[in-house]
Amino acid sequence: xxxxxxxxxxxxxxxxxxxxxxxxxxxxxxxxxxxxxxxxxxxxxxxxxxxxxxxxxxxxxxxxxxxxxxxxxxxxxxxxxxxxxxxxxxxxxxxxxxxxxxxxxxxxxxxxxxxxxxxxxxxxxxxxxxxxxxxxxxxxxxxxxxxxxxxxxxxxxxxxxxxxxxxxxxxxxxxxxxxxxxxxxxxxxxxxxxxxxxxxxxxxxxxxxxxxxxxxxxxxxxxxxxxxxxxxxxxxxxxxxxxxxxxxxxxxxxxx
Amino acid sequence: xxxxxxxxxxxxxxxxxxxxxxxxxxxxxxxxxxxxxxxxxxxxxxxxxxxxxxxxxxxxxxxxxxxxxxxxxxxxxxxxxxxxxxxxxxxxxxxxxxxxxxxxxxxxxxxxxxxxxxxxxxxxxxxxxxxxxxxxxxxxxxxxxxxxxxxxxxxxxxxxxxxxxxxxxxxxxxxxxxxxxxxxxxxxxxxxxxxxxxxxxxxxxxxxxxxxxxxxxxxxxxxxxxxx
Numbered sequence: 001x002x003x004x005x006x007x008x009x010x011x012x013x014x015x016x017x018x019x020x021x022x023x024x025x026x027x028x029x030x031x032x033x034x035x036x037x038x039x040x041x042x043x044x045x046x047x048x049x050x051x052x053x054x055x056x057x058x059x060x061x062x063x064x065x066x067x068x069x070x071x072x073x074x075x076x077x078x079x080x081x082x083x084x085x086x087x088x089x090x091x092x093x094x095x096x097x098x099x100x101x102x103x104x105x106x107x108x109x110x111x112x113x114x115x116x117x118x119x120x121x122x123x124x125x126x127x128x129x130x131x132x133x134x135x136x137x138x139x140x141x142x143x144x145x146x147x148x149x150x151x152x153x154x155x156x157x158x159x160x161x162x163x164x165x166x167x168x169x170x171x172x173x174x175x176x177x178x179x180x181x182x183x184x185x186x187x188x189x190x191x192x193x194x195x196x197x198x199x200x201x202x203x204x205x206x207x208x209x210x211x212x213x214x215x216x217x218x219x220x221x222x223x224x225x226x227x228x229x230x231x232x233x234x235x236x237x238x239x240x241x242x243x244x245x246x247x248x249x250x251x252x253x254x255x256x
Numbered sequence: 257x258x259x260x261x262x263x264x265x266x267x268x269x270x271x272x273x274x275x276x277x278x279x280x281x282x283x284x285x286x287x288x289x290x291x292x293x294x295x296x297x298x299x300x301x302x303x304x305x306x307x308x309x310x311x312x313x314x315x316x317x318x319x320x321x322x323x324x325x326x327x328x329x330x331x332x333x334x335x336x337x338x339x340x341x342x343x344x345x346x347x348x349x350x351x352x353x354x355x356x357x358x359x360x361x362x363x364x365x366x367x368x369x370x371x372x373x374x375x376x377x378x379x380x381x382x383x384x385x386x387x388x389x390x391x392x393x394x395x396x397x398x399x400x401x402x403x404x405x406x407x408x409x410x411x412x413x414x415x416x417x418x419x420x421x422x423x424x425x426x427x428x429x430x431x432x433x434x435x436x437x438x439x440x441x442x443x444x445x446x447x448x449x450x451x452x453x454x455x456x457x458x459x460x461x462x463x464x465x466x467x468x469x470x471x472x473x474x475x476x477x478x479x480x481x482x483x484x
Contacts (some may be wrong), residue, residue: 065387094391098387098388103388104388119398119402168392
């Protein structure tokens with residue numbers, strides 16, 4: 001009950017995620033070396049940086065797909081790293097889209113979308129189907145609703161993955177390199193969907209290598225390297241006037 | 257050479273009912289042990305995967321691991337002897353038949369192998385599937401039931417059929433205790449007729465035909481499953 005109340009009070013511009021002193025290692029590899037970050041409702045944040053810099057791990061820590069070793073993560077006012085927290089409840093409010101789509105191959109397009117909302121008691125079967133239809137129309141996949149993922153292209157799979165996450169009516173969307181595994185000609189169709197989503201005011205954190213896209217949609221850009229956020233700022237600050245040497249070096253090497 | 261062929265024909269004509277009966281028992285034995293493997297092997301796999309831990313030591317998983325490794329690391333014949341001698345010592349209130357002791361040994365053996373079949377079948381499901389399901393808010397149990405297991409079936413089913421085929425051959429070891437399976441029938445017939453080669457060839461042909469067509473069936477099943 002208390003958690004619900006905390007969420008209801010959050011307005012645009014209020015803090016929705018707070019990360020304090022986040023650290024994570026894989027074996028002897030220290031991937032995150034202390035991240036502090038406040039994400040506000042409605043904000044669109046891009047995380048850029050070279051591979052191995054900890055971007056994906058940072059994102060995956062936000063919904064505890066990776067368990068942090070140190071530090072705290074508050075989501076809608078609740079410390080989700082605390083021991084007695086039911087993380088499944090909070091994950092319902094955090095949609096995630098993966099590099100490799102991870103759509104369920106054994107289910108139809110429609111069932112991919114309706115599974116979680118019906119199973120978790122958010123919607124009846126009929127309501128979930130209606131919503132799936134509406135979401136599929138939004139991303140141009142309605143004709144495919146009875147198809148299986150195997151029959152879809154990469155871009156279509158990723159659009160499906162996006163609406164599958166949206167069907168839970170999340171408060172935040174996390175994108176983990178959503179276009180990295182796509183054929184070049186399919187990148188556009190997925191970016192369009194994300195752009196549309198961002199326009200609706202969805203709080204979004206996106207790890208991406210699409211610099212042009214990051215520049216266009218973000219309110220704030222984080223440049224990560226060596227397990228820390230080296231520099232952050234508006235797209236203009238980061239892309240036009242980077243101050244840190246590592247940021248400059250990284251941006252000089254990528255084409256966009 | 258002509259003798260052998262004549263003997264083969266007459267042996268089959270006179271004792272075909274025994275061979276068929278033996279095959280029946282062999283199939284029943286294999287079926288029971290694989291069926292037990294399916295039920296208890298699944299439970300064993302759950303134990304093996306259980307995360308219940310006391311100071312980072314996982315007792316359930318450890319016990320299951322020891323069981324599986326010991327069974328897989330010792331000969332089936334030894335296990336048959338073990339249960340053949342052990343069970344009557346422990347269970348004294350009913351008289352256990354030789355057949356029962358062998359069935360228990362075969363089941364215990366099969367459970368270890370099938371639990372590994374389940375485990376690898378589940379492991380073969382892409383980790384991304386679990387992550388996607390969990391990120392939607394599904395619990396680990398819901399993820400297992402609705403996302404992972406339906407996909408694991410595809411990997412597990414052919415492997416279980418192969419385990420059945422293996423068991424058909426392995427049960428021949430139980431003939432040591434003369435429990436009426438196909439290999440026991442060989443010993444019976446060979447004793448009656450004072451013939452060694454001919455009944456052996458007949459038994460061999462029967463084993464081969466059964467396992468050959470079953471494994472063809474499994475290949476067909478595998479193909480079907482990869483298409484869907």
